[in-house]
Amino acid sequence: MENSADLQNHLTNKLLQQGALAVGYTKIRQQEPVMVIGFPFSDQWILNHPFYITKRFEEEVWTSWKLLRDIAQVLRSEGYSADIKTPLSLFGDFRPLAIAAGLGNWGKNGLVTNPNYGSKLLFAAIFTNAPLQGSVAENLGLINESCDNCSLCIDACPAKAFQDNRFHKIRCFPKALRGCSECLQVCRGRVQLH
Numbered sequence: 166m167e168n169s170a171d172l173q174n175h176l177t178n179k180l181l182q183q184g185a186l187a188v189g190y191t192k193i194r195q196q197e198p199v200m201v202i203g204f205p206f207s208d209q210w211i212l213n214h215p216f217y218i219t220k221r222f223e224e225e226v227w228t229s230w231k232l233l234r235d236i237a238q239v240l241r242s243e244g245y246s247a248d249i250k251t252p253l254s255l256f257g258d259f260r261p262l263a264i265a266a267g268l269g270n271w272g273k274n275g276l277v278t279n280p281n282y283g284s285k286l287l288f289a290a291i292f293t294n295a296p297l298q299g300s301v302a303e304n305l306g307l308i309n310e311s312c313d314n315c316s317l318c319i320d321a322c323p324a325k326a327f328q329d330n331r332f333h334k335i336r337c338f339p340k341a342l343r344g345c346s347e348c349l350q351v352c353r354g355r356v357q358l359h
Contacts, residue, residue: 169296172243176200176236176297183232186282189266189300198297200236201259201266203279203286204229204252206349226253229289237291245295252287259288267300274318274348275332283352284318318348 177188180202187203230251237247252259263277264270268286272278279286319327323345326337337345 169298172295173297176239179239180232180236183235184228185232186286187268187279189263189268190297191262191265191267191299193262193292198293198295198299199262199266200291200293200297201262201268202229202233202289202291203263203268203282204289205282206285206287226251229287233289233291240291240293240295243295245293247295248292250290250292252289254289259290262290263288265299272318272352273312273316273327274352276349276352278312278352284349285352317351321347321351323347 173190180188180200184204185202186205189201189203191199191201193199230249233249233251237249240247250259260271260277263286268288269277269279272284274284276284277286277288278284322337324333324336324340326333326340327348
């Protein structure tokens, strides 16, 4: 590639053309570039249908892994390192990276709420030493604008896990293990809220 902006545009376009829904860039430790990629998460994968969810989730992770592998090969062919982290990697929490990369903000449900996709994104990342520029993340760490006048996730929670302006993970966890995703399913993002 001629320059780092060309490389970044090429990577972003390739990801979006091949199935990623959102792509953002940030840095960890203020120096190591990270590409954060949002892939679709479907509310039809929920554990009420364990065989279907396992198969569908496996297909989506495999598809995203192949795309991440292709992007890593592009980076390596340009002489840069590329370390892939998928939703199944033992990396940790992708949510702060997604927010720092401008892919959304904290929703009332504790998930990243993207303006176009609500909370229905799975995140992956590629850590690299390529000279990529960080995305502009406005209102970093604040509640998403679409959440201001919305309480769909709070109202939909069968475990009442959002009482007293707190998230009670002890209430949420048993329901989540049985496949509850009501807060995720009702989250629609800014574009669809009027």
